[in-house]
Amino acid sequence: MSILLILALxxxxxxxxxxxVRGVIAMANGKDVSGEVQQGYMQKRVLYQGIAIVIVVLLLVVAKSNGS
Structure with a gap:
């Protein structure tokens, strides 16, 4: 189980x-005057970071239950 969680992480x-990286490249391009493309990438980044944090918490819970 923990191997699967580590791979997911x-x-x-x-x-x-x-x-x-895609958000920074979109910002550096300067073609998107309104900033919608960069904003979209940054929103995705925050979502993926939240998923990564949930996976870390699950890893900690699994490690604690295996250690007890």
């Missing part, structure tokens, strides 16, 4: 990194 962290 790595995927979530990769998604955070991807959204962050």
């Amino acid at each position: 790595v995927v979530a962290m990769g998604a955070v990194l991807y959204a962050l």
